[in-house]
Amino acid sequence: MADQDGPGPLPSTSPVSPLPPNDPTGPTSPSSPPPPTSPKRPVSSVTQLSSLPAMSPLAPLFDTPAGWRPPTVDTDAAHIARVYDCLLGGKDHFRADRQATELLLRANPHLRDACRQQRDFLRRAVAHLAGAGLRQFVDIGTGLPATPSTHQMARAVEPGARVAYVDNDPIVLSHARVLLNDGADGTAFIDGDFRSPEALLQDPVLRSLIDFAEPVVIVVTGLLHFLPDHETPARHLKTLMDACAPGSHLVLTAGTADLAADLARATAAAYRQCSIPCRLRDDREVLELLGDLEPIAPGLVPMAEWRPEGAVSRTVRARQIAYGVVARKD
Numbered sequence: 001m002a003d004q005d006g007p008g009p010l011p012s013t014s015p016v017s018p019l020p021p022n023d024p025t026g027p028t029s030p031s032s033p034p035p036p037t038s039p040k041r042p043v044s045s046v047t048q049l050s051s052l053p054a055m056s057p058l059a060p061l062f063d064t065p066a067g068w069r070p071p072t073v074d075t076d077a078a079h080i081a082r083v084y085d086c087l088l089g090g091k092d093h094f095r096a097d098r099q100a101t102e103l104l105l106r107a108n109p110h111l112r113d114a115c116r117q118q119r120d121f122l123r124r125a126v127a128h129l130a131g132a133g134l135r136q137f138v139d140i141g142t143g144l145p146a147t148p149s150t151h152q153m154a155r156a157v158e159p160g161a162r163v164a165y166v167d168n169d170p171i172v173l174s175h176a177r178v179l180l181n182d183g184a185d186g187t188a189f190i191d192g193d194f195r196s197p198e199a200l201l202q203d204p205v206l207r208s209l210i211d212f213a214e215p216v217v218i219v220v221t222g223l224l225h226f227l228p229d230h231e232t233p234a235r236h237l238k239t240l241m242d243a244c245a246p247g248s249h250l251v252l253t254a255g256t257a258d259l260a261a262d263l264a265r266a267t268a269a270a271y272r273q274c275s276i277p278c279r280l281r282d283d284r285e286v287l288e289l290l291g292d293l294e295p296i297a298p299g300l301v302p303m304a305e306w307r308p309e310g311a312v313s314r315t316v317r318a319r320q321i322a323y324g325v326v327a328r329k330d
């Protein structure tokens with residue numbers, strides 16, 4: 001059915017056909033006496049509009065915050081969250097993201113393995129901290145849903161763990177419901193930005209779930225190598241950790257050319273070719289990001305070598321392009 005701009009004319013309940021001229025039965029026939037007139041009803045017996053009770057405005061159907069605008073998604077340019085999803089074998093990406101993925105894999109054919117190793121590092125780190133008694137996690141730069149999610153990792157060890165996810169990408173926000181499908185009351189999703197930590201820390205949803213007077217695990221994986229120095233990542237990390245109680249931990253990954261230098265530099269160049277900034281940092285620079293935090297054993301190491309569950313092969317070691325570290329606030 002074609003759409004209409006309005007409801008259109010209402011059908012007449014008493015259709016009248018026009019009469020031919022000079023029809024003696026018509027109302028204009030000179031031979032017909034004028035129709036009798038009905039007596040006028042007194043004005044006082046007619047209900048006036050002004051006498052009706054005032055009508056209140058209808059409540060809005062959807063409760064949208066003041067100033068809210070629907071998020072826009074640029075599908076013509078590659079986006080790191082969607083490229084990462086493509087590298088992990090997801091389905092939430094567009095042609096530009098797939099083209100960027102192809103370029104990246106030509107530069108580093110082992111990049112899919114590196115992405116999986118990052119997820120494995122996160123799983124081992126979260127499981128270790130949950131096993132040590134930490135029950136609050138804030139995952140910043142969540143990205144698109146991946147299995148297992150951070151709350152699934154934590155609750156496999158500590159069923160009462162609470163997890164807050166933070167991201168500001170429209171595609172990620174649209175998938176928040178999927179991400180939190182089995183999260184129950186112990187999960188929340190916050191539209192926030194790592195680069196605005198002060199605003200994030202004041203978010204009422206975050207504050208209602210996470211008690212910063214108790215130890216918290218701040219998770220920042222797969223993010224820092226996409227932040228150049230002028231984005232001041234060290235300052236943002238310090239702001240976040242300063243808000244946390246003693247005994248809190250930071251889980252961090254950072255791309256580096258200290259390890260498989262040629263692969264790392266080729267990967268970074270390919271990202272830049274896709275208009276995605278990429279800043280590799282050496283071990284000294286990564287440790288500087290930690291500030292006063294103390295790395296726990298085994299310290300700052302290649303991601304695959306942080307508390308591995310089995311032997312790490314020489315081949316895997318030769319392809320490492322990122323550090324992993326877990327550091328404690330005393």
